[in-house]
Amino acid sequence: EAQVTQNPRYLITVTGKKLTVTCSQNMNHEYMSWYRQDPGLGLRQIYYSMNVEVTDKGDVPEGYKVSRKEKRNFPLILESPSPNQTSLYFCASISGSYEQYFGPGTRLTVT
Amino acid sequence: KQEVTQIPAALSVPEGENLVLNCSFTDSAIYNLQWFRQDPGKGLTSLLLIQSSQREQTSGRLNASLDKSSGRSTLYIAASQPGDSATYLCAVDPWTYKYIFGTGTRLKVLA
Numbered sequence: 001e002a003q004v005t006q007n008p009r010y011l012i013t014v015t016g017k018k019l020t021v022t023c024s025q026n027m028n029h030e031y032m033s034w035y036r037q038d039p040g041l042g043l044r045q046i047y048y049s050m051n052v053e054v055t056d057k058g059d060v061p062e063g064y065k066v067s068r069k070e071k072r073n074f075p076l077i078l079e080s081p082s083p084n085q086t087s088l089y090f091c092a093s094i095s096g097s098y099e100q101y102f103g104p105g106t107r108l109t110v111t
Numbered sequence: 112k113q114e115v116t117q118i119p120a121a122l123s124v125p126e127g128e129n130l131v132l133n134c135s136f137t138d139s140a141i142y143n144l145q146w147f148r149q150d151p152g153k154g155l156t157s158l159l160l161i162q163s164s165q166r167e168q169t170s171g172r173l174n175a176s177l178d179k180s181s182g183r184s185t186l187y188i189a190a191s192q193p194g195d196s197a198t199y200l201c202a203v204d205p206w207t208y209k210y211i212f213g214t215g216t217r218l219k220v221l222a
Contacts, residue, residue, distance in 0.1 A: 041214070
């Protein structure tokens with residue numbers, strides 16, 4: 001089954017404790033992206049990657065890092081999480097016909 | 112800077128009614144526009160993708176149109192059903208992979 005998986009689905013952590021949210025797709029897509037979704041602000045792009053070792057900033061990259069060492073994986077790293085990064089995070093991959101496939105989301109709470 | 116607006120933010124209709132959801136964007140230089148559905152606590156599901164050279168796309172009871180010159184897209188849902196209740200999001204691709212999402216229309220179809 002074609003899918004995008006994210007782990008963990010739910011995470012509660014404390015300010016400053018480094019964390020990684022994993023994202024994996026099994027569709028051999030070159031393009032992947034991370035979004036955060038906040039009430040009243042909609043989905044905003046954090047980072048995107050056009051292929052292995054090729055990444056670029058989206059609209060809200062501050063406080064986040066990404067890496068793309070393999071085509072299927074695109075982890076999101078929060079080196080020093082802060083309460084304003086409490087949000088719902090989505091990973092997505094895009095097919096050659098430009099259809100976006102989204103993961104189920106990761107709900108992060110930073111206290 | 113590209114901005115995407117969806118009005119109304121929420122809509123309630125009786126079952127069986129035909130309805131139109133609106134999406135407006137400020138810059139007509141887009142590569143494509145996509146409509147998504149999001150159920151509570153879930154990820155986004157792609158409904159329809161319209162390339163910039165196309166005027167409309169259809170899938171079952173759904174029809175999406177695109178008018179780049181006026182910066183508008185509409186999603187038409189025929190014979191609405193309670194199972195159509197969800198939040199509907201549109202997103203534009205401005206040729207740079209920096210997708211811009213609207214904040215969505217929350218639809219409730221009453222049985």
